[in-house]
Amino acid sequence: xxxATGWLNPxxxxxxxxxxxxxxxxxxxFWVFVFPLLMSVVLGLAxxxxxxxxxxxxVTEGPERAAVIAALRxxxxxxxxxxxxxxxxxxxxxxxxxLAVVPETTPRVLLDPTxxxxxxxxxxxxxxLERAAGRTDPRPLAEERVTLPGRRYIDFLxxxxxxxxxxxxxxxxxxxxxxxxxxxxxxxxxxATPMRRLDFLLAFATGRxxxxxxxxxxxxxxARLIFDVRVAxxxxxxxxxxxxxALCFGGVSALVASRAQTSxxxxxxxxxxxxxxxxxxxxxxxxxxFPGWSQPLIRALPLTALIDGLRAISIDGAGVxxxxxxxxxxxxxxxxGFALALRLFRWT
Amino acid sequence: xxAPAIEVERLVKRFGDLVAVDGIDLSVPAGTCLGLLxxxxxxxxxxxEILEGLQPATSGxxxxxxxxxxxxxxxxxxxxxxxxxxxxxxxxxxxxxxLTLFRSFYPAGPPVESALSQVALEDKRRARVGTLSGGxxxxxxxxxxxxxxxxxLFLDEPTxxxxxxSRRGLWTIIEGLKGRGRxxxxxxxYMEEAAVLCDDIVIVDHGRIVARGTPDALVHSLxxxxxxxxxxxxxxxxxxxxxxPGFSGQRQRGEVVSLSVQALHEAVPALLRIADExxxxxxxxxxxxxxxxxxxLALTGRTLEEAEQT
Numbered sequence: 001x002x003x004a005t006g007w008l009n010p011x012x013x014x015x016x017x018x019x020x021x022x023x024x025x026x027x028x029x030f031w032v033f034v035f036p037l038l039m040s041v042v043l044g045l046a047x048x049x050x051x052x053x054x055x056x057x058x059v060t061e062g063p064e065r066a067a068v069i070a071a072l073r074x075x076x077x078x079x080x081x082x083x084x085x086x087x088x089x090x091x092x093x094x095x096x097x098x099l100a101v102v103p104e105t106t107p108r109v110l111l112d113p114t115x116x117x118x119x120x121x122x123x124x125x126x127x128x129l130e131r132a133a134g135r136t137d138p139r140p141l142a143e144e145r146v147t148l149p150g151r152r153y154i155d156f157l158x159x160x161x162x163x164x165x166x167x168x169x170x171x172x173x174x175x176x177x178x179x180x181x182x183x184x185x186x187x188x189x190x191x192a193t194p195m196r197r198l199d200f201l202l203a204f205a206t207g208r209x210x211x212x213x214x215x216x217x218x219x220x221x222x223a224r225l226i227f228d229v230r231v232a233x234x235x236x237x238x239x240x241x242x243x244x245x246a247l248c249f250g251g252v253s254a255l256v257a258s259r260a261q262t263s264x265x266x267x268x269x270x271x272x273x274x275x276x277x278x279x280x281x282x283x284x285x286x287x288x289x290f291p292g293w294s295q296p297l298i299r300a301l302p303l304t305a306l307i308d309g310l311r312a313i314s315i316d317g318a319g320v321x322x323x324x325x326x327x328x329x330x331x332x333x334x335x336x337g338f339a340l341a342l343r344l345f346r347w348t
Numbered sequence: 349x350x351a352p353a354i355e356v357e358r359l360v361k362r363f364g365d366l367v368a369v370d371g372i373d374l375s376v377p378a379g380t381c382l383g384l385l386x387x388x389x390x391x392x393x394x395x396x397e398i399l400e401g402l403q404p405a406t407s408g409x410x411x412x413x414x415x416x417x418x419x420x421x422x423x424x425x426x427x428x429x430x431x432x433x434x435x436x437x438x439x440x441x442x443x444x445x446x447l448t449l450f451r452s453f454y455p456a457g458p459p460v461e462s463a464l465s466q467v468a469l470e471d472k473r474r475a476r477v478g479t480l481s482g483g484x485x486x487x488x489x490x491x492x493x494x495x496x497x498x499x500x501l502f503l504d505e506p507t508x509x510x511x512x513x514s515r516r517g518l519w520t521i522i523e524g525l526k527g528r529g530r531x532x533x534x535x536x537x538y539m540e541e542a543a544v545l546c547d548d549i550v551i552v553d554h555g556r557i558v559a560r561g562t563p564d565a566l567v568h569s570l571x572x573x574x575x576x577x578x579x580x581x582x583x584x585x586x587x588x589x590x591x592x593p594g595f596s597g598q599r600q601r602g603e604v605v606s607l608s609v610q611a612l613h614e615a616v617p618a619l620l621r622i623a624d625e626x627x628x629x630x631x632x633x634x635x636x637x638x639x640x641x642x643x644x645l646a647l648t649g650r651t652l653e654e655a656e657q658t
Contacts, residue, residue, distance in 0.1 A: 007448075008451060009452060010452040010453050012452075013448060013449045014449070017441060017445075017449055020438075020440060020441055021440050021441070024476075181438075184435065184437075185432055185433075185434065185435045186435060186437060186438065188402060188432060188435075189430065189432055189435045189437075189492070192400050192401070192425065192428075192430040193430075193453040193454070194426045194454060194455075194496075195453040347402075348402055348403070
């Protein structure tokens with residue numbers, strides 16, 4: 001039995017420790033696989049794009065009420081409801097109706113112009129009333145209905161959740177494992193053996209990559225099966241980008257876990273890293289909604305870079321050359337985090 | 349005479365203002381078992397961790413197996429085995445997997461099965477570490493220390509927190525690990541443990557060595573090997589007690605007086621006579637063999653238990 005080869009290879013044994021630890025911890029499986037799945041199902045259903053969604057509008061009392069309601073019913077975009085003036089204001093306030101029509105001889109509409117639905121509803125109402133009044137279109141428009149792939153919310157959401165999942169499993173899964181080993185003096189015990197630090201490092205990095213590979217594949221398959229989410233670009237590029245991101249987050253995670261001695265410290269540090277990015281990096285909605293001055297900051301976050309890349313590949317079909325900027329951001333975080341972690345890391 | 353397994357000169361370790369180790373000299377001959385004895389916080393663990401290469405010394409020189417840590421850290425690590433205080437091994441791994449993992453770090457060593465049988469854990473081979481009892485976990489820690497077939501084995505408080513039965517079980521196992529030229533360094537705050545297991549004992553208090561020697565020699569150094577403890581009412585003057593045959597010292601703690609004497613059969617009748625002469629009644633009278641606890645008490649003025657509480 002030689003120490004360096006075969007079954008007794010230290011790298012292989014350390015990797016086995018990581019994989020066994022994961023496979024034998026049911027809660028890890030839940031957080032890595034089941035939780036993101038549940039989240040995407042719930043959010044995917046809640047924000048499903050429904051074909052032929054109709055906007056509700058209120059019609060208050062007035063001399064032209066019957067005519068207005070008849071005209072609006074003809075429109076395929078509106079659902080008119082009779083209400084008193086007070087009821088209509090209340091429904092507007094609660095967002096139950098997009099606008100209210102006051103059917104006087106010259107009809108008036110009540111609406112909140114900051115609501116996108118209100119503006120759409122106004123156009124539809126004008127259109128319906130004019131048609132009822134006998135308008136003939138001077139410039140008729142032919143309409144062909146298509147659904148463009150990648151334009152649904154779920155197409156946007158799946159790469160975001162995958163990026164979020166890869167960050168979480170790196171920071172919490174990897175970082176937490178290291179802090180626990182330090183708290184249990186297992187790191188100290190390992191440091192007292194002739195174990196090469198490089199083997200330890202490679203085993204943890206490889207473990208991270210293997211698990212990240214499973215995460216990405218799992219996400220791809222399940223999003224395809226349940227929501228018919230397709231990757232517009234090369235699926236291999238998508239998988240490799242996910243692995244690359246996971247590895248860079250491994251570096252960040254090593255830094256976060258390099259010194260923490262107690263679970264409280266580790267918990268605080270990990271939340272400090274993950275929470276801002278969960279909010280800012282565009283997991284659930286596009287990060288471009290944040291004000292312009294904050295954009296350079298947000299673009300510099302590793303999760304933004306990871307998710308932007310995933311979306312670019314899966315929605316826009318981007319190739320490797322289009323990913324240089326986010327790749328640069330990820331490399332800086334990964335290599336920087338890792339280099340700092342090597343200097344700061346405490347085995348005791 | 350082979351070279352000592354461990355040579356330490358003027359070892360000092362400071363943590364800020366706190367001096368944990370305050371000038372310790374040690375020389376441990378190869379093949380012997382040294383006990384580092386003292387209360388918690390005496391500096392035992394710090395000393396051992398410096399010897400194990402886990403902490404740097406503030407000053408002083410340390411040679412382990414003839415090398416310094418700066419010269420050949422990897423070479424030393426291959427030749428030593430360590431059992432740290434309360435290591436929590438990966439709870440989801442089995443006993444056998446844990447041992448195989450650690451075995452893989454060493455270039456040579458016994459098969460995992462033999463390490464298992466040395467600590468009598470064969471029937472727990474496939475048990476997850478998380479399901480082991482405290483005593484079984486300590487035995488696993490011992491086995492992990494043995495997988496590299498170390499020439500020098502460090503055991504840091506191997507029985508702390510165990511019940512008396514498990515403790516005795518571990519003593520039997522540790523007895524079996526000695527010999528074959530292997531050097532063992534053991535820290536403990538149980539006097540009895542050091543007396544049972546060690547060839548030489550170093551008593552440490554406040555980062556300094558307060559006494560060293562074989563267990564017998566340390567007990568002998570008290571002057572007497574037997575202790576007579578009594579409460580006299582009214583008290584007997586101290587000078588009168590010096591007339592007890594074989595008297596070598598006395599201490600008073602509260603109302604209890606302890607006399608160190610050579611032979612009980614001469615001392616006790618004499619004590620009874622002296623009490624009679626002074627019209628005193630012996631309310632309590634007991635005798636026992638002197639232990640290392642008495643040595644510690646004589647050296648520091650505190651019992652080990654009191655030292656633990658400060």
